[in-house]
Amino acid sequence: MYKDKADILHLPNIFLNFMENYTERSIALITAYVDSFNDLNEIHIRNFAIKKEHLLRVAEIAEFISIRLELNKSDSSIAKLAALFHDIGRFWQLNKYNTFDDSKSGDHAEFSVEILKREKFLKILGCDSEEVVFSAILTHNKFKITENLNEKELLHAKILRDADKLDILEVLTRFYSQSNIKPNHSLAWELPKGCNLSENIERDIWDGKVVQKKDVFSEIDVKIMQLSWIYDLNFKCSIEYALKRNLFEKIYNSLPQNYKITDIYRKIKEFGENKIRTQ
Numbered sequence: 001m002y003k004d005k006a007d008i009l010h011l012p013n014i015f016l017n018f019m020e021n022y023t024e025r026s027i028a029l030i031t032a033y034v035d036s037f038n039d040l041n042e043i044h045i046r047n048f049a050i051k052k053e054h055l056l057r058v059a060e061i062a063e064f065i066s067i068r069l070e071l072n073k074s075d076s077s078i079a080k081l082a083a084l085f086h087d088i089g090r091f092w093q094l095n096k097y098n099t100f101d102d103s104k105s106g107d108h109a110e111f112s113v114e115i116l117k118r119e120k121f122l123k124i125l126g127c128d129s130e131e132v133v134f135s136a137i138l139t140h141n142k143f144k145i146t147e148n149l150n151e152k153e154l155l156h157a158k159i160l161r162d163a164d165k166l167d168i169l170e171v172l173t174r175f176y177s178q179s180n181i182k183p184n185h186s187l188a189w190e191l192p193k194g195c196n197l198s199e200n201i202e203r204d205i206w207d208g209k210v211v212q213k214k215d216v217f218s219e220i221d222v223k224i225m226q227l228s229w230i231y232d233l234n235f236k237c238s239i240e241y242a243l244k245r246n247l248f249e250k251i252y253n254s255l256p257q258n259y260k261i262t263d264i265y266r267k268i269k270e271f272g273e274n275k276i277r278t279q
């Protein structure tokens with residue numbers, strides 16, 4: 001699938017060897033890779049920048065989680081690498097298919113792994129746990145964590161899923177609270193505003209389940225789905241991160257205020273606070 005974009009990167013390894021810092025070296029690789037696409041139109045340039053910034057922020061959040069989990073150096077590096085490269089396939093996806101919609105192009109997590117393998121980024125960086133990074137990336141965009149992961153793979157799948165969600169929530173809440181931000185593909189779903197919650201969504205949220213995209217039919221549904229992501233945060237520190245930044249509160253504030261929605265928000269908030277107390 002990826003083969004027709006041949007020889008995309010021409011980065012001298014010697015240049016990377018001068019960089020001692022692992023993160024800096026990874027960012028240099030990402031930058032060179034992103035810059036290797038030419039003839040981009042304005043929309044693509046903007047979306048490339050958005051995606052690159054997302055990778056860097058997710059890596060920062062993954063680092064925060066690693067510190068809070070007191071991970072050793074090796075696991076911290078794996079978490080950082082998985083975060084930095086988890087959406088590397090997005091650039092190729094947009095360039096090739098002119099969309100970020102996986103249903104119209106292909107699974108962007110698979111594209112990311114294909115590109116990592118082809119460009120040998122992890123080898124260049126001296127990573128000896130490529131398979132762990134790959135499995136974390138492959139599961140980051142799935143509704144549930146893939147089954148049959150070993151303990152290490154599961155740990156990194158959880159870290160990446162949390163870090164990715166937390167950054168998406170931050171970007172979304174900024175968008176919801178500031179009317180002057182231009183929407184991009186991941187912010188605006190172009191759905192009818194709606195005034196009622198879909199039935200399945202209401203049931204899922206009260207059952208403590210993450211809402212599925214297939215059940216989303218209006219802007220309200222989307223926001224309730226985003227509230228339900230709290231059920232899929234794997235670590236106490238991730239929930240703390242979200243609550244400290246009032247991420248769920250900001251989503252709630254952007255919703256029409258009625259008793260049903262207030263009750264749902266209360267449930268979400270209590271769920272988070274209980275998790276922090278008891279975990």
Ligand SMILES: [Fe+2]
Pocket residue numbers: 086087108140141
């Ligand atoms: Fe992704």
